Amino acid sequence: AQSVTQLGSHVSVSEGALVLLRCNYSSSVPPYLFWYVQYPNQGLQLLLKYTTGATLVKGINGFEAEFKKSETSFHLTKPSAHMSDAAEYFCAVSQGDSSYKLIFGSGTRLLVRP
Amino acid sequence: GAGVSQTPSNKVTEKGKYVELRCDPISGHTALYWYRQSLGQGPEFLIYFQGTGAADDSGLPNDRFFAVRPEGSVSTLKIQRTERGDSAVYLCASSGDHPSYNEQFFGPGTRLTVL
Numbered sequence: 001a002q003s004v005t006q007l008g009s010h011v012s013v014s015e016g017a018l019v020l021l022r023c024n025y026s027s028s029v030p031p032y033l034f035w036y037v038q039y040p041n042q043g044l045q046l047l048l049k050y051t052t053g054a055t056l057v058k059g060i061n062g063f064e065a066e067f068k069k070s071e072t073s074f075h076l077t078k079p080s081a082h083m084s085d086a087a088e089y090f091c092a093v094s095q096g097d098s099s100y101k102l103i104f105g106s107g108t109r110l111l112v113r114p
Numbered sequence: 115g116a117g118v119s120q121t122p123s124n125k126v127t128e129k130g131k132y133v134e135l136r137c138d139p140i141s142g143h144t145a146l147y148w149y150r151q152s153l154g155q156g157p158e159f160l161i162y163f164q165g166t167g168a169a170d171d172s173g174l175p176n177d178r179f180f181a182v183r184p185e186g187s188v189s190t191l192k193i194q195r196t197e198r199g200d201s202a203v204y205l206c207a208s209s210g211d212h213p214s215y216n217e218q219f220f221g222p223g224t225r226l227t228v229l
Contacts, residue, residue, distance in 0.1 A: 004156075009154075036220075041222060042222055043117070043118065043205070043207075043219070043220035043221050043222045043223065044157070044205070044207075044220040045220070046217045046218075049217070090156050090157070092156070098170070100145065100147070100162050100169075100170070100209075101159045101162065101170065101173075102149075102157070102159065102218065103159070104156030104157050104158070105156050106154065106155050106156050107154075107155070107156050
């Protein structure tokens with residue numbers, strides 16, 4: 001069965017600092033991988049996704065993630081945090097014939113300090 | 115265009131009551147999904163519709179939960195004999211024909227509280 005682990009339920013960074021949110025997955029076949037962001041009282045918004053091809057994926061708002069098969073990881077990074085990045089971030093995986101079914105991690109809340 | 119909308123935004127009910135939660139997908143999206151997000155957790159898959167039919171309802175927790183999409187657009191999630199453990203945010207999403215390749219667009223959710 002697929003699963004997603006997000007290390008750190010809360011991450012705090014200073015404005016301008018590097019953002020690193022960790023995601024590891026378990027999957028028996030090549031997965032599709034996603035990062036979503038959730039702002040208060042808003043729906044989940046897709047930041048980026050990996051399906052096939054280039055393992056470094058660039059998304060919206062300056063975020064990117066790298067698929068590392070050997071480490072079963074898909075960590076999310078941004079070189080310089082902005083106050084507006086404060087939100088909850090979810091990593092998700094899907095695969096194969098059930099690729100419509102997103103399996104989410106428990107989320108990481110990002111706090112950006114001024 | 116408009117995104118996915120869900121009504122009501124909040125629903126408070128008493129244990130044992132029946133509730134209906136509505137989802138209006140993005141116009142033209144044939145695929146529709148329901149997820150449930152409990153406090154402190156990520157969303158969990160409940161059901162997937164392709165058109166009018168439920169293609170996968172394996173995530174529905176028990177037979178108190180039922181969902182319909184009679185005309186292939188609006189969907190209603192129905193919960194009978196609600197229990198306190200049903201309290202959660204219920205999320206709806208929609209996408210184009212091929213969910214493998216198409217982004218799922220999420221609504222803001224309905225927060226259900228069962229007293």
